[in-house]
Amino acid sequence: MTKKTWSDRFEGTLHPAITLFNASIGFDIELIEHDLNGSIAHGKMLAKTGIISPGEAEQLVQGLEQIRQEYRAGNFNPGVDQEDVHFAVERRLTELVGDVGKKLHTARSRNDQVGTDVRLYLRAQIDDIRQRLRDFQAVLLQLAETNVETLIPGYTHLQRAQPVSLAHHMLAYFQMAQRDWQRLGEIRARTNISPLGSGALAGTTFPIDRHYSAELLGFEGIYANSLDGVSDRDFAIEFLNAASLIMVHLSRLSEEMILWASQEFSFISLTDSCATGSSIMPQKKNPDVPELIRGKAGRVMGHLQGMLV
Numbered sequence: 001m002t003k004k005t006w007s008d009r010f011e012g013t014l015h016p017a018i019t020l021f022n023a024s025i026g027f028d029i030e031l032i033e034h035d036l037n038g039s040i041a042h043g044k045m046l047a048k049t050g051i052i053s054p055g056e057a058e059q060l061v062q063g064l065e066q067i068r069q070e071y072r073a074g075n076f077n078p079g080v081d082q083e084d085v086h087f088a089v090e091r092r093l094t095e096l097v098g099d100v101g102k103k104l105h106t107a108r109s110r111n112d113q114v115g116t117d118v119r120l121y122l123r124a125q126i127d128d129i130r131q132r133l134r135d136f137q138a139v140l141l142q143l144a145e146t147n148v149e150t151l152i153p154g155y156t157h158l159q160r161a162q163p164v165s166l167a168h169h170m171l172a173y174f175q176m177a178q179r180d181w182q183r184l185g186e187i188r189a190r191t192n193i194s195p196l197g198s199g200a201l202a203g204t205t206f207p208i209d210r211h212y213s214a215e216l217l218g219f220e221g222i223y224a225n226s227l228d229g230v231s232d233r234d235f236a237i238e239f240l241n242a243a244s245l246i247m248v249h250l251s252r253l254s255e256e257m258i259l260w261a262s263q264e265f266s267f268i269s270l271t272d273s274c275a276t277g278s279s280i281m282p283q284k285k286n287p288d289v290p291e292l293i294r295g296k297a298g299r300v301m302g303h304l305q306g307m308l309v
Contacts, residue, residue: 023080025088032071032085034120036064038113039089041216042196043104049209051107056100063097064089086110086117107206108199111230115195120217122239126188129246133181140174143167152267176249180242187238194219195229202226233307240304247297254290261287 014022040061047057067089070076078088087110094101144167154164194214197203203226210222223229260267275285 019083020080022083024084025078025080025082028085028117029078029088031117031121032076032089033068034117034124035085035089035113036068037120038116038196038217039104040064041213042108044216045209045213046103046106048212049207051206051208052100052103056103059097059100060093060104063093063101066096067092084110086113107204107208108196109230111200112195112198115198115230115232116217118236119191119193119195119219122191122236123188123218126184126191126239129243130181130184130188133177133184133246137174137177137181140170140177144170144174173249173253176252180246180249183242183245184239187235187242189220190238191235192218192220194222195232196222198223198226198229201230237304237307240300240307244297244301244304247293247300251294251297254293257290258287258294261285 043052043057043060043064046052047054052060067076070092076092078085078092082088082091090101090104093104147166147170150166151163152166152169153160154162154169194210194217196213196217197208197210214222223232257268259265261270270285270287272285274289276288277286278284
């Protein structure tokens with residue numbers, strides 16, 4: 001079995017079942033692009049501060065970019081023996097550029113490396129979701145503009161209460177989406193702080209420039225405390241909370257679509273491209289999409305609870 005990076009004081013090797021149980025490569029391979037970006041910034045910082053030479057930094061960057069191309073081409077597929085994406089990248093880098101590849105780990109721990117990767121990944125996800133919320137709002141506005149004079153019953157306790165404009169009803173969801181968009185923006189600001197340079201927990205004695213690597217990665221600042229830098233996951237919990245609220249809002253709209261499409265309500269009719277049918281009940285049009293959205297809401301909320309505990 002391949003020797004582990006932490007195993008110098010161990011005479012034996014891990015049991016294969018424990019190796020499989022411990023491995024995170026099946027999950028964190030999704031972080032690879034961000035891991036490469038973080039490593040490139042770290043390598044450039046090492047050269048800027050004189051810890052390694054500019055030539056060595058260039059070798060590291062070229063090797064990391066080659067790994068990126070291999071991954072995008074489907075030719076970089078590390079297995080469980082690689083343990084995690086960070087070790088897999090470092091091992092492949094050393095194969096490509098030789099011993100200089102080992103210098104990339106100078107003044108860096110997998111602790112601050114993981115924290116950096118997760119923040120870069122989540123920052124990108126937040127930007128994508130915020131754009132999708134804007135697209136969702138555009139659809140709601142279009143529906144509102146064409147249904148200002150369309151009246152529907154407004155309900156309380158599932159009993160007809162007051163007539164409302166369908167536009168007014170749709171704009172309620174527009175406002176929910178606006179709060180979701182704003183909330184994610186606030187979380188993005190707290191996510192966009194660099195832990196790189198915190199080391200395992202107490203920093204490093206190398207003369208690194210944390211502000212320079214943070215600037216290269218587009219971070220707005222750095223953690224003031226190294227212990228907090230490597231242990232903070234508040235931003236991830238905040239994101240999952242915001243994601244849960246988004247799913248609550250989508251679940252609310254989905255339930256209304258399910259009710260409105262029923263024969264008892266008959267407010268809307270589902271198009272054939274957005275519904276499924278039944279082999280023995282041809283009159284049915286099943287609202288699978290909104291039903292699945294409601295089901296998936298529970299999964300997102302479950303992730304929040306999992307992170308909290």
